[in-house]
Amino acid sequence: MNQKIKMVIKDLFAVITVLLLASCTSRAQPAGIGMGTGMGMGPNAGSASRTDSFNSNGERIYFTATSERGTEITYVGGPSSNGGMTLAPGASAGVGNGRLACDSCHGPGGQGGTHNMGMMQTMTAKDIRWSALQGEFDAEKFRLAVVKGQDPDGTQLSMDMPRWNIGDDDLADLIVYLKTLP
Ligand code: HEC
Known part of the structure; x- marks a missing residue:
């Protein structure tokens, strides 16, 4: 050569x-678990890293899971609890404060969507705009779903939906915000 x-x-x-x-x-x-990537949703999908100012406390809770009241909002469950998933909240979910918030899964517009979580697993987060919920939910049923994972039809929501520890006032603010979503 x-x-x-x-x-x-x-x-x-x-x-x-x-x-x-x-x-x-x-x-x-x-x-990796594509909470921030690989989700078939619009821009900003899977990210709760909004740091701009919010128009209402409900909007702030929706995007950050923090309340301007200073009350603590925590959760258990979420995709990591389903075994095998290594969803380190924050790291993979792209959540600014290191935690999941409603928009991480239900999307910035509340319409929900299917999330590709790798390993051929998907998670479908429901449409939680109030316009979609109102037929089935009232404030109390909404609380039971968010806090206890209780579906109005008597079944339990999948553990992909975290169980939230959130006060009634903050929940009320959240509903006000969900009502504003077109
Ligand atoms: C880690 C993803 C995730 C996050 C974060 C999340 N959800 Fe969910 N949520 C889901 C999934 C998945 C479902 C559907 C569960 C099922 O069908 O069993 C759901 C279902 C719901 C439902 C029931 C809707 C219906 O029609 O039955 C409500 C209400 C709800 N979520 C509200 C919220 C609120 C409010 C927040 C923020 C405080 C939130 N979710 C955060 C994943 C999530």
């Missing part, structure tokens, strides 16, 4: 190695 061809082959190897590395790193991201 002459020297020139050897050089060309060496260059080719370098290029191939770079390409392989590049494709590996770009694939590594959506392979």
Whole structure:
């Protein structure tokens, strides 16, 4: 083999190695639980990292799971509790304050949507705009669903829907906000 061809082959190897590395790193991201990526929803899907000011406390709760009242809002459950999933809240969900908020799953517009969580698992978060809920829910049924995961039809919501520890006043604010969603 002459020297020139050897050089060309060496260059080719370098290029191939770079390409392989590049494709590996770009694939590594959506392979994790794609709460922030890989969701079939609009812009900002899966992200509760909004830091701009909110028009109401309900809107703030929806996007950040924090209340301007200073009351604590916590949750148990969520996709990580279904076994096998490594949803570290925040890290993968793209939540600014390191936690899930309603918009992480129900989307910025409240319409819900199907989330690709990797490993062929999907999660379908329901439409929770009040216009969609009002036929089945009132304030008390909404509270039972959010706090206890109780569906008005008597069944339990899947554990993909976290169980929220949230005060009645904050829940009321949340409903006011859900009513504003078109
Ligand atoms: C980690 C994802 C996730 C987050 C965060 C989340 N939800 Fe859900 N939610 C779901 C899923 C999934 C369902 C559907 C569960 C089922 O069908 O069993 C659901 C269902 C609901 C329902 C019942 C709707 C119906 O028609 O039965 C309500 C109400 C609701 N969520 C409100 C909220 C509120 C309010 C917040 C924020 C405080 C919130 N959710 C945060 C995933 C989530």
